Amino acid sequence: MKDLGGQVAYWDTVGAGKNFTHPVEFDWLAEVRRDARVLDYGCGYGRVMGELSDRGFSDVSGVDVSAALVERGRALRPDLGFAVLESPPASARPAASFDVIVVFAVLTCVPDDEAQRNLVAELTRILAPGGLLYVSDVLLQDDERNRERYAAHAQESGGPYGVFATGDGAVCRHHDIGHLHALLSDLDLVEERRIDVPTMNGNRCRAVQLLARKR
Template structure:
């Protein structure tokens, strides 16, 4: 089984039972995205953020995820949401179909460099000129616990910041400089960014990086 196949299997089995904890900053979102906006929640999982957006008054939200198990869970927990299982790229949407896209702790779950680049490029395609990409993810952490995890994965990991957890999951914390460059390469300009502490899947706390970027016209 290839690493990609192992990762896919994880999110159809063990990973599909996780409770995601990466929070939405509703105030930050409201400064850049109107309630009338057509929003794509890419990597929506079981619809946690899509449900929160609906409760806030954003009613034109489409959530997509490659995991059939997570989408099935989402449709069960949040009936009425527009959640779709889309196995891969490209997405079946027109160029510029969305006013905004959310990419929440998704790159953390996609350790492969190629897939990260393809993901951001595809979101650049479906977000209209002047539209917004709200990216929230975990940068490389400096504490010894995480540094030890990165070192332990050095022999097999594609990049520094990749690590495995006890249940078989593989994740990647991001180099912020590379992350900003990746956005710039795909035509996004960062309009606002913040760091704050957030809980993790295993009950710890990390510093996250939020980037709100606007697609150049």
Template sequence: MIKQDKYWNEVATKKEFTTPFQPELFLTDVNCNATILDYGCGYGRTLFELRSHGYNHLHGVDFSVEMIKRAKSYDLEIDFQVIKSGKLPFPNDSFDAVLLFAVLTCVYKDEEQNAILNEIKRVLKPGGIIYINDFLLNSDERNKLRYEKGVTKYHTYGVFELPDGAILRHHDEERIKEWTNQLEELEYRKVEYATMNGNRSNGLVYIGKTK
């Protein structure tokens, strides 16, 4: 993700993210007094929606300086911070819930994904909630062709490049199990999302709890 910060800074005022927050799932498990972190918050859209549902202890972090600048232009009361590495500037057991909305799709290497997830588990309290929206593999010809190109260059099926420079990844369900094997599953749904460039993609909603 660090290598792509230039890309995300350049598109920070242009992109509108599309994977939806589903409050009917989240509100069931996380009360309004919860302290919540949005990891890879972008311009803050999910935190703004949480504010509308009465949540006030909100924090957002992102690698993109320009995304955070955009977020702060909308709301100065939420704690938005730029992070320069995968390490979070918070103590152990700081948060009741952490959100990962279309973040791991932007991190194509397993080891970098694992580092993010381990850091999230560090800052989550025991019994804390993790809510993941992300993208699953597709079987249409357009996607299969770009996955095959991605294997040659990145050695992982599901990785692909966009014409504007982003490197993204769609995941198989075995990879989802690897993300979540130390969590208690509360919700797992396969869904279809609109992508930020207006296409359709298979996706998932996962809510789990730390043990």
């Protein structure tokens, strides 16, 4: 269950009914042409895609590992283009295919360091030079409940600190900000902001959004 595709069974069942909440900072995209090629990688049911389309972006597509979430998205927004990722993290798109890629609460679903690096490498490959990678993800939490489950999972699995299992069957990861900066070190960081968001299970958490540009 290390990589993005390792939890498909969860996202095709329990996860298919979840609602996602990370907000889009549209000021960060104010100078992006509305005909820019935009990809929502890990699009779920297309919430962010819909917001982008409603703000005038005309070339928006999305991919996700979950056929059930993609089906939900197609029912909600038949005007948008969804596809299932068959061999994640590979997207089956040529290099430099997109001007903007959004990756919202995706790294949290990829517990393993190497799998995360492979994912970011694929996103960098399909991002055009000068293009923007917009990441929104969850930071390490400092409350007792989370510290205990981080420690328990690390002791049990030997995996990175910050990984934990949810009560309904997902394995997720919360991140040290230095780790996220390192993942994006081949890109130029443009913007960063801290936010609070509800998790998919209704708990409040600290998160971060990062906007990076391909060199």
